Amino acid sequence: MATDTVTNSTRDEVLRRIRAATGGTSDGGVAKAGWEGIARDYRRKGTREREGVLALLEDRLRDYDARVVRVAGGRVAQSVAEMLAERGVRRMVVPVGLPVAWLPAAAGAGGVEFVVDEGLSSGDLDDFDGVMTGATLAIAETGTFVLQSVAGQGRRAATLVPDYHLCVVRAEDVVETVPESMAQLQRTAGLATTFVSGPSATADIEMTRIKGVHGPRFLDVILIV
């Protein structure tokens, strides 16, 4: 195809210019060794004990105006029911693979309808009040949780279009620093991954922070301890 030829010659030309500028073709082995030699004297691991890490996460999340509660494993469904009642939501979308025990059906859902996302259209998603998911991990120091396209966390669109997000995080999945989170994510680095830190926000108008321009405006986190 004609376009392929054009693209190939462009590619070769750009690479030729790079090599002319840097003094020749890079040797992969040398590049790798050079990368290993980069000084990384920053903090790799946190220093806090367990309780300190969880308290830090809560503090950071609240700083973003998220609501956070700690519950014991057996009481998640109850806590979900309370959160949803307070928020006044009626229709929730949930990803395939979300632990059934977290859903308040047995505990009395208070009339909330849960619909499993099996390829709903964007328009369908727009009709939900909220979404509920798990998370791969959370980073205490920045008040961040990380979602990936896996069972229980679902498609990226589902956690984006509804106006409310309820995220359930296990205490054992909370790390203190960003480097600790990246080390854990390395195994699944190829999955679609979203770092979420607080509800969507902008400061474009006179630097006043406004919540939820396009993504969810309200965020709650349940921390299972």
Next chain:
Amino acid sequence: MSGVGLDPKTAPTFPMAAKAMLGDTQLRKNVRHATDVIQGKRARVVGEMPDWQELREAGRQIRQHTMKYLDFYLEEFEANCTRAGGVVHWARDAEEARGIVVGLVKASGSDEVIKIKSMTTEEIELNTALEAAGIHAFETDLAELIIQLGEDRPSHIVVPALHKNRQQIREIFQRKMNLPELGERPEDLADAARMFLREKFLRVKTAVSGANFLIAETGGVCVVESEGNGRMCLTLPETLITIAGIDKVLPRFQDLEVMLQLLPRSATGERMNPYNSIWTGVDAADGPRVFHVVLMDNARTEILADEEARQTLNCIRCGACQNACPVYRQTGGHAYGSVYAGPIGAILTPQLQEMQHAQSLPYASSLCGACYEVCPVKINIPEVLIHLRNRVVRQNTAGVAGFFDVEAGAMKAMAMIFRSERRFRAVQRLGRVAEGPLVHKDGQGEGWIRWLPGLLGGWTQVRDLREMPKETFRDWWERRGDNGN
């Protein structure tokens, strides 16, 4: 040749544009307020990091290392991205990049696109090219929407509409969204944007984005944002076209641990920005079915070839240097005549333009060093500025550069004068007589000179000069001695 697409070739030189901007007090007020707020937030969240300097050093080394082996990492990115189902294209310059994107949008069957804020697409003036091809582009970042509806130009890398205040934004939205009743609280304005864009997100099938980082190890792309409009564009459409400078690559996934700490704290003064999206090729069950990446040179290889200026490419576009720069804070971004304003613009723009245009930009700095202090990847901007000034002087003898040669000549004459007391006194006396007709009194009765003749004119082009004292210190000292007090 390569660096085409930016505006500065038609824009007035910095000294002329800056003069006009200095007269716009509203703009200066808005810029000062915005940069003050970001700087305050930045200082607070940087202050809570005990290892900030170590992170900066790691950031610098990662970027420097990447530039040294750029061919290797780009090929690695291409191979991994392709394996994951992405299609990689290469563009030598802005024109090629525009051609590829327009072609891909047409092939997607759409005559509309939704866009994430991207300085790279601003750099190549993509929207104009899309319109010319009958494709309407909707900017979805709130600031970019303000710019687009206001038919304006961005004035900051991170907060492109910081020169507008809420009344001005309200007026634009009232007019362009047909909302006469719209309030002026920031919440009202954000709600209007949400309503206006929601329908586009759900309808338009093709999106165009930039990239904050390309990850060679995985073939993944990372976009950092706040509002969720980025996620909308990356997630909902059927086709996604990402355009990135070849300088955006990072060697390994792990390197994000450094960049994701440096960038949000430097850019918006947040510990982490609300959303970071990382995606690799296509995923059958999640997001677009078709994904293209356009890797663009557009004069970046020429910067790479200049060893002293190469560090310019390390920039991660956080905008911290703009907020810290006393010159930018006075003039705002438009005076730079380019989408890259402030200190980074002063070194990047002339290089993207092969020094043909924007030659006054390396002089748009007081070399105070504030930009170097805040730069999260330790780019020594003052050093590059001086290197570029040398290049301007060396490469040209006419035009704007010729004028700066004159400044250099004037400095030599000054040195000669200062070396001799007799000459110095003579010049002082002469100056007091000669300045007479040029002095204007201000409201406080102080005399100011706004314009000097001939060779000295360059000095007053960018600053007012205080009138010379009626009596010099030396004269006073001697008189005091004579009178015996």
